[in-house]
Amino acid sequence: VSDAAPPLHAAGFEALVREHQSRVRQQLRRLTHGDHALADDLAQETFVLAWRHIGSFRGDARVATWLYRIAYNAFLAHRRSEHAHEPLDAAHELAAQPDGSAAAAQRLDVERALATLPEAERVALIHCFALDLSHAEAAEVLGWPLGTLKSHVARGKARLRERLAAWKP
Amino acid sequence: MPATFDDDTLEALLRGDDMALPDDGFCAGVMRRVQADEAERHALTLDATSALTQLDRRAARARRQRRWHGIGVAVGSALALPLLAATPPSLNPAQTLALLAGLAACAWALGAHALQER
Numbered sequence: 001v002s003d004a005a006p007p008l009h010a011a012g013f014e015a016l017v018r019e020h021q022s023r024v025r026q027q028l029r030r031l032t033h034g035d036h037a038l039a040d041d042l043a044q045e046t047f048v049l050a051w052r053h054i055g056s057f058r059g060d061a062r063v064a065t066w067l068y069r070i071a072y073n074a075f076l077a078h079r080r081s082e083h084a085h086e087p088l089d090a091a092h093e094l095a096a097q098p099d100g101s102a103a104a105a106q107r108l109d110v111e112r113a114l115a116t117l118p119e120a121e122r123v124a125l126i127h128c129f130a131l132d133l134s135h136a137e138a139a140e141v142l143g144w145p146l147g148t149l150k151s152h153v154a155r156g157k158a159r160l161r162e163r164l165a166a167w168k169p
Numbered sequence: 170m171p172a173t174f175d176d177d178t179l180e181a182l183l184r185g186d187d188m189a190l191p192d193d194g195f196c197a198g199v200m201r202r203v204q205a206d207e208a209e210r211h212a213l214t215l216d217a218t219s220a221l222t223q224l225d226r227r228a229a230r231a232r233r234q235r236r237w238h239g240i241g242v243a244v245g246s247a248l249a250l251p252l253l254a255a256t257p258p259s260l261n262p263a264q265t266l267a268l269l270a271g272l273a274a275c276a277w278a279l280g281a282h283a284l285q286e287r
Contacts, residue, residue, distance in 0.1 A: 010200065017199050022190040040195065047199040048206055110182040129183035160183075161174055 013054070017047050020064060023131070024071050030126045031075045033115060042078060046071040061140060068131065068141040072123075113163040121156030128153055234281070241278025245271045 024046055028039035049070050057066055114122055127138035128149075139149040174182070248271030252264055260268065 010203070013203065014196060014200055017196045018192065021192060021195050021199075025190050025195070026187050043195070044199050044202055048202050051203045052206065107182055107185060110179075114183070125183055129180050130185060130187070132184060157176070157179060161179060164174060 013051055016050075016063065020067050021047075023064060024067050027068055027071055027126070027131055028075060030130055031072070031123070038078070042071065042074045045074045049074065062137070065133070065137050065140055068127070068133070069143070072141055072143075109164060110160070113160050116163060117156055117159055120152045121159060124149055124152035125156045125160070238278045238282040241274050241281075245274030245276075245278060247271070249275060 021043065025039055025043045028042045028046075029036060032039045032042070046067060050067060053070075057063070114125065117125070123142065124138065127133050127141055128135060131138075133141065135149055135153070136146060139146045142149065144152075248267050250271075252260065252268040252271070
């Protein structure tokens with residue numbers, strides 16, 4: 001009730017949703033281990049929150065970074081509300097694809113290995129590489145100090161490399 | 170699968186090749202929720218305004234009652250105190266009546282005020 005009316009009219013906001021929906025949904029699909037329905041629910045929640053708080057967007061970050069941050073917070077809030085968090089099959093989406101090429105198989109292995117990493121390392125790698133954010137932007141989205149993010153990325157990459165090597169047939 | 174991955178290969182694999190997701194009604198769903206959210210917030214604002222109006226009315230009524238109680242005590246005291254100061258045997262029936270009326274007004278005002286405060 002206390003929030004001021006958003007300075008952006010509905011048509012402008014709709015254009016913003018249209019422009020960013022894909023990236024936000026991709027982020028949440030990765031965070032939720034490929035649960036498309038949950039990811040889309042959280043993405044809707046993200047945009048409703050963005051609409052409510054658009055007046056607080058200071059413009060010192062990219063809109064995409066601001067939206068990623070809201071989405072990540074929505075994901076964390078959902079996680080906190082779920083007592084029994086059961087990770088889904090990380091490779092569900094990829095496994096369902098008919099493409100059986102070597103590249104697809106390799107990516108499937110990476111997705112599976114990624115799902116076994118500690119949460120902080122997985123989240124850091126997703127934001128830095130899958131979402132193609134700079135380290136500074138990823139740190140901003142996750143609300144971590146830059147040094148913390150960098151060490152999670154380094155540890156995550158090392159662990160991922162180990163796990164992939166261990167799976168060699 | 171290769172036994173080792175250099176940094177570039179690993180990062181390329183992590184980046185993947187995600188295609189842009191089609192809208193598929195997502196945007197329309199968001200806008201429906203935004204409109205519903207706006208309507209709900211508008212209703213909440215109206216509720217809050219109405220609640221504040223009610224509180225304002227209640228406070229004004231309480232102020233009016235307190236004023237009347239004050240007047241009751243003042244009038245009652247003005248009637249009763251001079252008569253009480255006089256010597257009781259010297260009171261004639263009219264004065265006795267005024268004394269009783271003043272005491273009753275005081276009692277009513279104080280009682281009503283005590284009830285309201287509780």
